Amino acid sequence: MTSTLETEARPGLGEVEHGRSLARAPHRIVVVGGGAGGLELVTRLGNTLGKRKAAVVELVDRSRTHLWKPLLHAVAAGSMDINEFELDYLAQAHWHNFVYRVGEMVGLDRSRKEIHLAATYDDEGVQITPPRSFPYDTLVIAIGSVTNDFGTPGAREFAVPLDTPEQAARFNRRLVNACIRAHAQEAPIRPGQLHVAIIGAGATGTELAAELHRTARAVVAFGLDRIDAEKDIRITLIEAADRIVPALPERISKATTKLLEGLGVVVRTKARVTEVGRDGVTLASGDFIPSELVVWAAGVQGPEVLHDLDGLEATRNRQLVVTPTLQTTRDPDVFAMGDCAACPREGDPTPVPPRAQAAHQQASHLVKQLRRRLDGKPLAPFKYRDFGSLVSLGHYSTVGSLMGFLIGKNFLVEGYFAMLMYRSLYKMHEMALHGFTKTALDTLARMITRHTDPVVKLH
Numbered sequence: 291m292t293s294t295l296e297t298e299a300r301p302g303l304g305e306v307e308h309g310r311s312l313a314r315a316p317h318r319i320v321v322v323g324g325g326a327g328g329l330e331l332v333t334r335l336g337n338t339l340g341k342r343k344a345a346v347v348e349l350v351d352r353s354r355t356h357l358w359k360p361l362l363h364a365v366a367a368g369s370m371d372i373n374e375f376e377l378d379y380l381a382q383a384h385w386h387n388f389v390y391r392v393g394e395m396v397g398l399d400r401s402r403k404e405i406h407l408a409a410t411y412d413d414e415g416v417q418i419t420p421p422r423s424f425p426y427d428t429l430v431i432a433i434g435s436v437t438n439d440f441g442t443p444g445a446r447e448f449a450v451p452l453d454t455p456e457q458a459a460r461f462n463r464r465l466v467n468a469c470i471r472a473h474a475q476e477a478p479i480r481p482g483q484l485h486v487a488i489i490g491a492g493a494t495g496t497e498l499a500a501e502l503h504r505t506a507r508a509v510v511a512f513g514l515d516r517i518d519a520e521k522d523i524r525i526t527l528i529e530a531a532d533r534i535v536p537a538l539p540e541r542i543s544k545a546t547t548k549l550l551e552g553l554g555v556v557v558r559t560k561a562r563v564t565e566v567g568r569d570g571v572t573l574a575s576g577d578f579i580p581s582e583l584v585v586w587a588a589g590v591q592g593p594e595v596l597h598d599l600d601g602l603e604a605t606r607n608r609q610l611v612v613t614p615t616l617q618t619t620r621d622p623d624v625f626a627m628g629d630c631a632a633c634p635r636e637g638d639p640t641p642v643p644p645r646a647q648a649a650h651q652q653a654s655h656l657v658k659q660l661r662r663r664l665d666g667k668p669l670a671p672f673k674y675r676d677f678g679s680l681v682s683l684g685h686y687s688t689v690g691s692l693m694g695f696l697i698g699k700n701f702l703v704e705g706y707f708a709m710l711m712y713r714s715l716y717k718m719h720e721m722a723l724h725g726f727t728k729t730a731l732d733t734l735a736r737m738i739t740r741h742t743d744p745v746v747k748l749h
Contacts, residue, residue: 438589482580490588
């Protein structure tokens, strides 16, 4: 079984190993990025091609663990213990016949068919792995997206993005510390001291606003009685567009706005942020929103490494431009998928949207197409199917629209049924990674611990 953290690079076609000429070496498929799509892809390829030794399947990621990105808002709010939901790449590689390499891709040499990884260091600055390069025959780039702060003054210094589990956990610590600080101080709580400003009312920002309304009050309920949750805690959701969740149908936006305002969340639309300060946010209108806790959840762009990745074509937002087969326009041996790819959509002028369902569909598509590629068969184009959109407002509600393919229309869903559909998305992801038995056991274990642990993370 091939499954190690670090292995020596295997010789390629025509190379010599210990004086012996190799007529043919296994095809090497390297996937960079262990997000929703990338991890599903290497897991399924490992279970098939890797298990039969028809190809060497490798995953490269700078993190040691995987967390489904749509869960980051729950980690930031404290309603989810990250340790219960993280997946260890090394263990997954061992169980599913692929190789895991730790490191961040910082460059690409297409002529030599190599990727370049940066050195890795521990928390004390001690080097773990040196800068390295690894060969590939087929490369799949699936490194996702990062927040775009559009160069707004103060955004990097005072606002916390939600691109990684570490950032989400960092914001949660800030929130808990702010509550404990306010409870312990002798002076009265200042205006804005326990206010939270969320910049960007897409799915992440909107879901975070609802979760924070509950979890902030839950933290206070654990003995922090000097804080009046209704008076001292305020959540403001800021969106530059004319409505929240602007990428979704208008009726979802209206339903979500109504639910949030019913919770007491302040919703500001047509509000562009011009500066983020230590004690609040300034809008283009001149309004100042006092808040010492700021989350930046607006804007999506590709990681910096995609700006000029050895001449591959990219958009202004640093997404790699791909053909309908998910191959990059300038190199058929390099594929891109997920949020980091600008993939054309049949019959639509806009590219495939950056959603978890798109990454899942692309991973399923590439599993079949990479097998065809190894057999020398032509590749079929990827066709995106929009199954609708759901926005979870935590324990309060879930709203969304599902595509009714049988009747040719989409329909609005909300409440308990919508919540079940939302949760099923994550279960589909777990099933793709673990299969039915392990997913069922993990779900049961979480149901048990939910009744023995605090309802919110307190440290």
